[in-house]
Amino acid sequence: MNNLEVVCPTCKKKFSYYSSSFRPFCTHQCRLLDLGQWLSESYAVPQVKLTEEEQLTLEQITNEKSSQHEES
Numbered sequence: 001m002n003n004l005e006v007v008c009p010t011c012k013k014k015f016s017y018y019s020s021s022f023r024p025f026c027t028h029q030c031r032l033l034d035l036g037q038w039l040s041e042s043y044a045v046p047q048v049k050l051t052e053e054e055q056l057t058l059e060q061i062t063n064e065k066s067s068q069h070e071e072s
């Protein structure tokens, strides 16, 4: 039986590798978050195509992240 447990690089949560469509990330959001971190470090245009929905989610995530940064 395939039940490989891996740790999501973004949220560090364990998840079943084969249950995720977004591996190596556990969720779509974690995948986008990782991309968001990458984007915030370099303002280069990503070499991937994002759907409109993904861009909106990414904006939400990066907004959340920047407000967290202000607090700490």
Ligand SMILES: [Zn+2]
Residues within 6 Å of the ligand: 008, 009, 010, 011, 012, 013, 025, 026, 027, 030
């Ligand atoms: Zn995750």
